[in-house]
Amino acid sequence: MQEPIKKIMIVGGGSAGWMAALIIANSVKDKGVEITVVESPTVGVIGVGEGSTPVLKKFFDNLGIQESEWMPECNATYKAGITFDGWSTKAGHESYFHQFATMVDNLTLPVFVNNVKARLRGADVCALPNKFFLSSALADGHLAPIAAHHFPFFTTYGYHFDAMLLGKYLHKKALEMGVRHVSAHITDARQDASGNIAAVVLEDGSSMEADFFVDCSGFAALLIGKTLKTPFVSYADNLFNDAAIAMPSDIGDAIPTQTISTAMKHGWSWRIPLQNRFGNGYVYSSSFTTAEQAEHELRAKLGLLESDTQARHLKMKLGRVEKHWNKNCLAVGLSQGFLEPLEATALYLTQMTAAIFCLFLEKGDLSEQAQQVYNQEINDYFDGHRNYIIAHYKTNTRTDTEYWKANAANLNGIPDSLKHIFAAWLEGRDLGDEIRRQDIEKYYPIGSWYALMAGMGLFPEVDARAPDSGQDKSNPLGDFIPRCALNFKDHRQVLADQSKMR
Secondary structure (H helix, E strand, O other): OOOOOOOOEEEEOOOHHHHHHHHHHHHOOOOOOOOEEOOOOOOOOOOOOOOOOOOHHHHHHOOOOOOOHHHHOOOOOEEEEEEOOOOOOOOOOOEEEEEEOOOHHHHHHHHHHEEEEHHOOOOOOOOHHHOHHHHHHHHHEEEEEEOOOOOOEEOOOEEEOOOOHHHHHHHHHHOOOOOOEEEEEEEEEEOOOOOOOOEEEEEOOEEEOOOOEEEEOOOOOHHHHHHHHOOEEEEOOOOOOOOEEEEEEEOOOOOOOOOEEEEOOOOOEEEEOOOEEEEEEEEEEEOOOHHHHHHHHHHHHHHOOOOOOOOOOEEEEOEEEEOOOOOEEEEEEEHOEEEOHHOOOHHHEEEEEEEHHHHHHHHOOOOOHHHHHHHHHHHHHHHHHHHHHHHHOOOOOOOOHHHHHHHHHHOOOHHHHHHHHHHHHOOOOOHHHHHHHHHHOOOOOOHHHHHHHHHHHOOOOOOOOOOOOOOOOOOOOHHHHHHHHEEEEEEHHHHHHHHHOO
């Protein structure tokens, strides 16, 4: 018989620590479980990731937290998707939009897929994803993805937010739910005879005990790495980027509803709109450029060469641990692993890691078999998202720097999953069939894969002998999507109205 968990200690705060605290507290409420977050007053929070996937809405919904409450406190904005600029050099595909789903896609996605299949056969038809999805029109028009009440189709969307403010907000909400907070610096941990963690040791020599520990200590991985020596699986062979720069810039009257990812010489830059500023950054590979050169390139792009705006330099460790749940310790956030922020998956993986663990916690199943099942599932989440990110680099057609040529030529450890997807695409087979066969739609839906491959312009030359489809090659859906977009309001106005509701 397993002893029930009565004390859970979360080591580290920040967005990951406080999100984990809220998810676990909500799961075990009224069950007499004491949850304590021990947060160091001397270790800073990275606080750079400022975008999310649509899954973050489920987190707030599960806690009963309204957007009108948390978004104004975090300078948050809505996100309809991501534009990728300059990743492809194919004519007409130099920029494409990766959409977040709407119900309207049920009508337009089949048209897109049919055009893609025709284009793969050499037909001269439009196959740029921007033309086929409502969320793209919302982003183009700076419209919030909140439909008018009379519009019968729902939309999914993500958010942009100030990561520092989000961490503080989650901290506040966790305390309201009864989570304890201890400000102390942990220097070590003690294990019992079976190898489980028995207690953490504080800087003053005292110790704190618990039944179960959640490691949210960031890249330091104090418990999962330093204490339990859990092996780490590096993604360095697949993904070259290992550093980033972040800096803010002014925002004008219009607030976009999209993240923009722009290909740079040795990586890519992000541009994230908040209510009060743009968050900007450059994710790059230190094997191809220096930190000084990268900062100069980013400043030049932003027009801040003569500005005294401070730039924050960060190092990244891409990969994951083999066991996210090891003995009586669960790793959440940067301590468990990290994927570069190209698809804004950091909070998503944090959320899924904690939420799926709670399914086992609620059943009282903390067995070794449960750990094995759990770890395989979380590893699959990490690897599945990694594969989608690798596909962006592998399919690029830039030749202006050695960085981009090396990414396109890289064959080291390209996963079999990706090989099969590329083969299905190049052979003109149904990509959806292959994705369903691999059971990877839960990581990225079929529409996302089609958007990536078609968006990058991975098509043969147009065959002049191919029959004409009879469609408008520039606007295959006519005015259907623009008319749908009439049911949405200006983004800044929606945010202003939201603030008045507080």
